[in-house]
Amino acid sequence: MYRKNLRNCRVSQVGAVGQSLPWAVALVVTLALVLAPLASADRTLLKPGWNMFSAQQDIEVGQQVSKEAEQQMRMLNDRRVDNYVNNLGRRLAAKAPGEKYPYQFKVVNDRAINAFALPGGPVYINRGVIEAADNEAQLAGVLAHEISHVALRHGTNQASKASAAQMPLAILGGMLGSNSVGATLAQLGASFALNSILLKYSRTAESQADLMGAQILYDSGYDARAMAQFFEKIQAQDQGGQPVEFFSNHPNPGNRIQSVNQEIDKLGGAGRGYNTNSREFDDAKRDVRSLPAPPAKGQPLQADNRRNDGGRQGSQPEWPSDRFVSFQNSVLSINHPDNWQAYGQGDAATIAPRGGMVNDDNGNQALAYGVIVNIYEPHLDAYGQRLKGRGYGQGSGQGSRQDSHSLLEQATDELVQELRQSNRNMRVVRSHEDISVNGSDALSTYISNESPIGGRETNWLVTVQRPEGLLFLVFTAPDRDFQSYESAFQQMLYSVRTNR
Ligand SMILES: [Zn+2]
DSSP: OOHHHHHHHHHHHHHHHSHHHHHHHHHHHHHHHHHHHHHHHHHHHOOOOSSSHHHHHHHHHHHHHHHHHHHHBBBOOHHHHHHHHHHHHHHHHHHHOOOOOOEEEEEEEEOOEEEOOOOSSEEEEEEEHHHHSSSHHHHHHHHHHHHHHHTTHHHHHHHHHHHHHOOHHHHHHHHHHOOOHHHHHHHHHHSGGGTTTTTTOOOOHHHHHHHHHHHHHHHHOOTTTHHHHHHHHHHHHHTTOOOTTTHHOOOSSSSSSHHHHHHHHHTTTTTTOOOOHHHHHHHHHHHHHHOOOOTTSSSSSGGGGGGOOOOOOOOOOOOSSEEEEEEESEEEEEEEEEEEEEOTTTEEEEEEEOOOOOOOOOOEEEESEEEEEEOOOOOOHHHHHHHHHHOOOTHHHHHHHHHHHHHHHHHHHHHHHHHHHOOTTOEEEEEEEEEEETTTTEEEEEEEEOOSSSSSEEEEEEEEEETEEEEEEEEEEEHHHHHHHHHHHHHHHHHHHOOO
């Protein structure tokens, strides 16, 4: 810091103080100290956004997800390369502003150019990044970008926003306050609308990570232009018809290189004599290049990842048992097959067979088989007002009944819209079919979506108006198995009793 500020001051102040050299030097030093806060105020000030999680919960969520991620990914497990990357990463992380997280850097045995960070510190970098980087500063640039996602808490910020859109705040607050991070995660991960939410950054998050990344590089003594140069290089590759995976979870915010360079100007320029390379980088790169190619994707990681279910292919759960047991939460009671398990608290629950929740491409838990039960609070103002005042079934006469029914349709449409925002490839197959749940009017909606285990799945969405909001159940199974599950789903729905 001081080195940079002294240099800046010399350039800008020496002319003004005149010719008397010792005096000039003394003044320059004083000025540098006084000016230090001013100089650092020039950089773009970046702070984490709104978040429902505490910093400690970021760490817990990250640790939990990292365990699962490491079971799903092939790690490089080369001690020399891992040590080098971890040391480099920690040196950079020491310059990250804000909360001090327990950063850990690991290398994934994947040649695709990509990297990702989990809340609270775990950072993963593919060997492809080391192979593609020209020098240490470029590798440091990617690491600094990932560190910034952690420092700016982008993962849990997005999870918070998405949860708020889907669940009543009080309920989610209750879940988070319970200290049961496992339950929270199961809910976040398995919840229909939240797949991969921790890793799909917005473009705003991307620009922030770029700017802070440049600041970290600069403060660590690297040529901060290196990050922009690396992005420029892989962007050219991406546009040249060789898609680069990095851009699939780090969407290009546009003018990436220009904004990074502007930030570098604010910081005082790229800095002459700043580091670009090291011998350790060259050694690590040579090591990685000499390692055998990673096994082809799609091969099972461990033998026990595949289950033998009497000839059924892949990792499918056991068929639903004929014996049902009862589950109850604050909103309803429902019977489910006794070989399924219920997770969740408050209004929200996920009931799934063993193996029904799977890890998707990003290492997050997603529901492939099972049912989600939750309450949705519609945003429609007029709707909310009217509904809260009345509640279905409490009004008198035809008019109010019709009102209630159209409100149920509106609320359902709004929920479907929300789900569509985070599930781009879903489409409604059949909608607004009147059914009855526990004697109340309900709507049945069939949705086709991408299954986390590949292929398409059917989501049978059932919505019922309740005083607390829109009660919804999503019964989910891959298309090829949906018929076999349908009778279990029907039985579950018939067993629903809403609490009065
Ligand atoms: Zn990013």
